Amino acid sequence: MKVNDHRIHFLYEAWRSGSMRAAADLLEIAPSSVSRQIAQLETEIGTPLIEHGRREISLTDAGHAVIDYYRARQTGLELLEGQLLEISTARTGHVEIAIGEGFLGPALYDTLDDFMDDYSGISLTVSVTDTTKMMRLLLEDEVHFGVGFHPVSHPQIVSRYRATVPLMAIMNTEHSLSQRRSMTMEELCAEPLALMGPNFRIRQMIDEAAINNGLMISPVVTSNSIALLARMALADRAITVLPAFSVSAELASGQLSAVSIQTPQLQSVYVHLLARRNRRFPAHLSELADQIRKRLLPSALSSSNE
Known part of the structure; x- marks a missing residue:
């Protein structure tokens, strides 16, 4: 089966934005173009990908499968870019993380300083937010990983590390x-x-x-x-x-x-380092996550025991 990733991108943006019109505004094209690309994609795949006749985008089971494929492919490209980054030593790119306000302090600042010294060509976005919003950012791939308190269980979010903090x-x-x-x-x-x-x-x-x-x-x-x-x-x-x-x-x-x-x-409150399920980290992301695990979360535990 031949799958057109360019058309899947239109489906992805429509699903993420909630409607074809919102996706069209984001992509700066006519809504009819978004609709046409999704229709052509359905013809290529041979099955409906959205529930037609609804104003808001609602994916069919096949549509969810296609979105999962697209996100896995994008993650794979990100991993490849990270590997090529290490090989070329160009060390450029962008990292986005989310973190609760309670973690702001010397341990986090020192960790970020060291990371930026080691990867001077990588830009960094840190979103300070609550755990509920953090879950949404992770699900929509707006951030690579997050550090938050006791999240509600979700099948597409995994905890890569946790620590008890009363x-x-x-x-x-x-x-x-x-x-x-x-x-x-x-x-x-x-x-x-x-x-x-x-x-x-x-x-x-x-x-x-x-x-x-x-x-x-x-x-x-x-x-x-x-x-x-x-x-x-x-x-x-x-x-x-x-x-x-x-x-x-x-x-x-x-x-x-x-x-x-x-x-x-x-x-029995847990602090978690959270990521979307099946999201693979390139080397520089794994290093940052590991440094936060080693330096930020253990410091939280030692403070809570004082």
Whole structure:
């Protein structure tokens, strides 16, 4: 069977954009051209690839198979480019990763500095985002890999590495509970709280833990900024709930305290290095992922145990 990758590209963009019109805008061509290319592709393959008569693109099983083929081929080309990059020592290209805000700090910065020193010809995009959006970016091949908290299971996303990092109650050292070794969910929910928004996995796990204990979470401050949440704790306006490594500098300086929360859901939180299933990494990507695994995630664990 002869498969036209150029036509598959039109199908891929229509599927990714959600409609032929959106794909046409992206490709800067007429919608009829996108429709015609997909129709010709269906004729070549001999089976419908989309469910016709719908405004939004919905793939048939055959359409999903063709998209999987196309993505595997693109990944293979990326791997080949990486191998040729190593052979030629030109060391040029682009790397895109996604990471949660809580990982921003010296360990990450040093890792990126070393990578950019070793691969000075490679440009880098780092998207700071929540785990839910990170999953979408991985599925759509917008990023090569991501580092995030306790993602919801998805058949097309795999964890290349994971480490356990408990969530802790973070508070000002002058707070009446700051010298405790642990506190209950009831005690936590009775305090003013500053928490991540409901789209963040950290918040979802806190909500689940509260519900499992017959409690309700009602934060006085909600934000997508860990820096702001830490500021609320520093000002002794609220307790926040984060992994200890997210505020390691403030803990080390004695400005904040971390108290364990007595609930299993918050003691078994995993940090994952995530990638799309079957995505193969060229050498430079594997090296960056390995350095993050060795330097960033272990540092998170050691901070959480302090």
